[in-house]
Amino acid sequence: MPQASLHTIGCRLNQAETAVLADQLRTRGYDLVEFGQPADLVVLNTCSVTDTAEADCRHLIRKIRRTSPDAFLAVTGCYAQTGAEALRKLKDIDLIVGAQHKMQLPQYLTALKRRPAPELLHTRTIGRDAFTMEGIGEYQETRANLKVQDGCNFMCSFCIIPFSRGHERSRSMDDILREAEGLVSRGHREVVLTGVNVGRYEFKGRTLADVVRSLEPVGGLDRIRISSIEPTTITDELLELMAGPSKLCPYLHVPLQSGDDNVLKAMNRRYRSREYVQFIEKTVAKIPDLCLGTDLMVGFPGESNEAFAKTRALGADLPFAYFHVFPYSSRAGTAAPKLPGAVSAKTIKTRARELCELSRAKRLHFYHRFVGSAVSVLFEARNTQGLFTGLTGNYIRVGVTSDEDLSNQIRIVRVHGVMDGLALGTAVSGASALRESLTE
Ligand code: SF4
Known part of the structure; x- marks a missing residue:
């Protein structure tokens, strides 16, 4: 062999x-x-x-x-x-x-x-047709990724991905369902719907919300999560699903990139800061426990001190639970390197550090909101400190002390404290305690 x-x-x-x-x-x-x-x-x-x-x-x-x-x-x-x-x-x-x-x-x-x-x-051009894939993903991890879409038509000026992955195309719904069932039969209880521009899923008139609906009845599948999704592609229908009784996790990672409209325009992003803010306010009103993450880019050409200050202010004001911070990196073949106003490596580093520190504080703040609450945790593995850790639907990493092997089990946990990057809790055992915990 x-x-x-x-x-x-x-x-x-x-x-x-x-x-x-x-x-x-x-x-x-x-x-x-x-x-x-x-x-x-x-x-x-x-x-x-x-x-x-x-x-x-x-x-x-x-x-x-x-x-x-x-x-x-x-x-x-x-x-x-x-x-x-x-x-x-x-x-x-x-x-x-x-x-x-x-x-x-x-x-x-x-x-x-x-x-x-x-x-x-190798071919220079990449096909645009809908696709299927042979096989079922092999994962050691508790959560399994499930590819539903590929390619991007948006052409953000800093991004090479449309060149490396081609135009948008979507996977057939039947094939998604087939792999999801296969993943569940291998023990996965959560799938993460993944693509380059996942919100642009479109197969024979069906949307990402239809994909979620088609996965809901899969027995043994407890959670459906959507990976990073462009703000302009998130429909009200999808938000309704997330807000309602659904397996769809209350989690959105919505790239903002910059809080400055001139920078957003130069990036060729399809929204301006005001529209982004309105979208977030509407979303959080609908889904109060939502975990909201974002991508922020620092050092894009033309990002002045004032422009960066706007990004920082928006990052601080909006109810983000965390940011992923990306220092701008020039890619040959994209439009951004031709733009004026290059930002020095030193400034990029300083801005990135500042946002990373803010992100840490935001995560802590988000986690603190759930102290005293009972949350549902899908456990993964023991960490280096010996705590069993896992994630809630709204992406809070929770750690508990347990002699039991909790891997791949969903337990209700009472959160009693927070440390950097981890909520600490106690697993609630017994059906009556569980009921009590959930009704409190
Ligand atoms: S940043 Fe995202 S939306 Fe923009 S071109 Fe790249 S993959 Fe597409």
């Missing part, structure tokens, strides 16, 4: 795809081993979101070749699409698979014989 290992660099969508490729390989008779262990085949799913991500990919490729000199190395993912020519010069690789053929990669592994130069399976 040939042995294979897989590794992902990058986003949740890449992880979802690697998990499905792993399943496809196992079905084809490969024995999957941990990345870093000796293997006949290594599949690397790459990222090209920043220069650093690409450098990390090249570094890892060289490392894989040093530690596994005889392994067949197949490289796919966003960097394989946008940087195929650069990768081709690396003799360490045997096969480069661009975005068009990514999910069929195992079909091209006819013989695991090292090649004198990388073979290239």
Whole structure:
């Protein structure tokens, strides 16, 4: 039995795809081993979101070749699409698979014989048709990602993703349901709907809200979560579902990027700060316990001190539970590098640090709101301090002391305290205690 290992660099969508490729390989008779262990085949799913991500990919490729000199190395993912020519010069690789053929990669592994130069399976354009995927994602984690969409038509001026992943396209509803049922049969109780621009899901007139509705009746599936979603794509229908009795978690990660309208315009974002604020106010009024996260970018060309101050102020004022902070990174082929007003690396670093500190305070504040409450936690694993931790539907990480193995169990927990990044609680045991806790 040939042995294979897989590794992902990058986003949740890449992880979802690697998990499905792993399943496809196992079905084809490969024995999957941990990345870093000796293997006949290594599949690397790459990222090209920043220069650093690409450098990390090249570094890892060289490392894989040093530690596994005889392994067949197949490289796919966003960097394989946008940087195929650069990768081709690396003799360490045997096969480069661009975005068009990514999910069929195992079909091209006819013989695991090292090649004198990388073979290239690459098309400049990427198909726009709806798609299906063979297999069911293999995850060690409690939560499973579920790819529903790919590509983006929005063309934000800083973003390379439309070039690496192509135009928007959606997965057939039947195929989503098939994989979701497969994931549940493997024990997963929560799925995270994932795509590049997930709110743009559209298949034969059906929307993301329809996908959620189609997953609701799946027995054994307790939670449906939506990954990062563009603010202009979130419909009232989706918010109604989230607000109502539903398996859809009260969780939204809605990228803001900047609080300054000139910067938003230069970024080619499809909203201005006022519209964003109105959307958040409407959403939080509908879903009071919502966990709201966002992406903030610092150092975009033209981001003056005043512009940054607006981002900071909006970040502080809106009820975010956390931010992901991204220092702007210039990408060749995008529109932003041609814009005037480059921001120095030192200023970018200072602004990023400031927002990260604010984010930490916001998370603490959000967690504090639930002290004294009973919350439902899907437990994952023990942390290094010996606490069993898991997440609530609204994305609060909760830790409890327990001798019992709580992994993959949903328990009601009374929250009694908060420390940085963790709410501390006590699992409520017994049906009557549970009822009591929930009715309080
Ligand atoms: S919405 Fe903008 S940032 Fe997001 S993937 Fe599309 S182009 Fe990139």
